[in-house]
Amino acid sequence: MELSTDGKGPATGKPCTVPPNSKVRAGAEVRVTDGTGKVLGSDVLMPGEAQGSTLKSCEFAFSFKVSGASEKYVLTVAGFPPLPYGREDIRRGLSFWETDEGTLSPR
Secondary structure (H helix, E strand, O other), X not given: OEEEOOOOOXXXXXXXXXXXXXXXXXXXXXXXXXXOOOEEEEEEOOOOEEEOOOOEEEEOXXXXXXXXXXXXXXXXXXXXXXXXXXXXXXXXXXXXXXXXXXXXXXX
């Protein structure tokens, strides 16, 4: 979630809080399912950490291992529509941002 475009806000690596209109929250469940809907991994978003220099954002990490057996996966973050991904996307790692419209978009 974008914090500022002028470099103001917490220093890189420091805790951050998203604007009140954001739906992203620390502790929100993150879940990956395969093409059949079977849950392959889950975690919660960690507390936000500031990133960037001039363009500041508040990033939330999560981590879990997912088997590479399926070709198609679905990432679900509490409060957002599911995001489809392929095997290579999962292998490389996932990153997304909350848009001004309150949806998630892959990076």
